[in-house]
Amino acid sequence: MKRLLGVALGILTAIGGFVDIGDLVTNAVVGSRFGLSLIWVVAVGVVGICVFANMSGRVAAASGRATFEVIRERLGPRAGLANLSASFLINLMTVTAEIGGIALALQLASSVNYLLWIPLAAVAVWLVIWRVKFSIMENVTGLLGLTLIVFAVALFLLKPDWGNLASQAIPAVPAEETGATYWYFAIALFGAAMTPYEVFFFSSGAVEEGWKIKDLIQSRINVLVGFPLGGLLSVAIAGCAAVVLLPAGISVTSLSQVILPVAEGAGKLGLAVVLLGIVAATFGAALETTLSSGYTLAQFFGWSWGKFRAPAQAARFHLAMIICLLVGLGVLATGVDPVLVTEYSVVFSAVALPLTYLPILIVANDPQYMGRHVNGRGVNVVAMIYLVVILVASLAAIPLMIVTGAGA
Amino acid sequence: MKTPRPLGPGPLAPVPPVAGQTLDAQLHLLDRQVLDSDGVPVTTVDDLELGAPEGEPETPMGTVIPPGTPAPVLTALLTGPVLGTRIFGGRPPSSRLIRVPWTDVADVGVVVRLGVSGQGLDADWVERWIRDKIIARIPGGRRDPR
Secondary structure (H helix, E strand, C coil): CHHHHHHHHHHHHHHHHHCCHHHHHHHHHHHHHHCCCCHHHHHHHHHHHHHHHHHHHHHHHHHCCCHHHHHHHHHHHHHHHHHHHHHHHHHHHHHHHHHHHHHHHHHHHHCCCHHHHHHHHHHHHHHHHHHCCHHHHHHHHHHHHHHHHHHHHHHHHCCCCHHHHHHHCCCCCCCCCCHHHHHHHHHHHHHHHCCHHHHHHHHHHHHHCCCCHHHHHHHHHHHHHHHHHHHHHHHHHHHHHHHHHHHHCCCCCCHHHHHHHHHHHHHHHHHHHHHHHHHHHHHHHHHHHHHHHHHHHHHHHCCCCCCCCCHHHHHHHHHHHHHHHHHHHHHHHCCCCHHHHHHHHHHHHHHHHHHHHHHHHHHCCCHHHHHHHCCCHHHHHHHHHHHHHHHHHHHHHHHHHHHHCCCC | CCCCCCCCCCCCCCCCCCCCCCCCHHHHHCCCEEECCCCCEEEECCEEEEECCCCCCCCCCCCCCCCCCCCCEEEEEEECCHHHHHHHCCCCCHHHCEEEEHHHEEEECCCEEECCCHHHCHHHHHHHHHHHHCHHHCCCCCCCCC
16 A cells, blocks of 8 residues: 555656646747647657656666766766766756746746746755755655646636647648748757756666665656656647647747636636646756756766765765856846746757767666666667657757757 | 786787786776765776885886886776866876775775775865865754755
8 A cells, every 4th residue: 555655656746747947838839839730749758758767767776876977987087077068057057947937937926026036946945955855855846746737727628629739739830830940849849858857867866765676666657657647748738828829829938928828728726726836846847957966966076965965974966056056046147038048958958868868778788787677678679769869859959949040 | 907008119928817806997997986885975986096016116107117027006096186187188296196095995896895984085085175164064964864
């Protein structure tokens, strides 16, 4: 019974933790411009993150090694450092976007300018990292994030023409968009679903919670059930935008436009719930990305790390996270639009994906680390297909960004 | 273990047979995580130091190694600024190297385990400094989260 509860809790937090500011903004932007014609990318991304998270969780459980220790061991210091620089900077960009997201959601709830909320949000994130137990942190933000289901509820309450909506789901470039922008947003959506920080966080979390091989079944269920259901939430966000914003010709440039369909479909109560959900989802993701920035640095340089230790037992790890939060604060204090930071961060996430994916794939096949838990043939076939997909998306992202003027 | 390239010409003598487990420096030692006797991460193996076996004279840098010189042995794991020189080239002076003596190493597996606590090691001084000067002074810094 306890085990069953554990599985249920794991699935629920995986669903609630799936959506972050990147998913919110990108899905709404895509829905408002392309309808549901890019929704297949969410499916591709969800399967990809399932494969990737599963592998890195298995590596962590079988060898006790988290992602970035493995990356340095396999790539050596030079390529490892290049990899660390890229992954770390993109992660820092995501930290900035998430904290901005918390502040924007609080602005919508309170009408107090978001710039005033930013220091408060950053201090709150730091306090949770400093004091709160890992499992409590994960479960509370994950469960509160579940309130984003209101997007799905609102979609039903909007009473769309389901036949028309379904016919939109066929991949096709809409008449008013070009092929280049279509593929640019396909990559953005892919990057939003497969953000690399989720993998740093997932594998380091496995070490934090002391997973052993026998816990792998539970983690596999969490991932394989929770992430696809989380993906459905993403689809609901895009669906809401496609039903309300696309016909009205509104293109999403702010968070208020992301939640506009919920207000229209589910009224004031829905609005209250969705704001709670966005604060919880971005807060949870801010915690995960901030921790990830500490994890990547500590694992590369071999410092002591982990929330299971008292901060004094992992001093450099905690200092690094404090500095990252301060840098994020500084960037946001310039008045840069957090939604814009988000839009860039998901594309750069796609650019950086192969850097983390390939080393994990190699180590997951190395019997020295994995013993008899190396990748099976089926997993390797899927993993190789995704290696190609990830490489193509990564290489095409920057040229498409230039050609389309970042999707303008 | 890698043998250093001789400075003079001439073919290498064949590697003498060794008993026990053979370690490849690149594969099994470099860039591995180092844990102390309590399982706490200390550092990563940033570089290795080779020296003459005990009782043998050191061959000075830049001289031709005469034939018959006994093979060098691993004397220490290196960490600290040496990582920078390993990435960007160059060689820090020997006095600046932060060493973990090879005699402290207890086991080499997926990680390198030490037989001593990290608390007294030179390799851990930055961690201790940041802990004592910054992190432990913030309220709650020493509180165990579990």
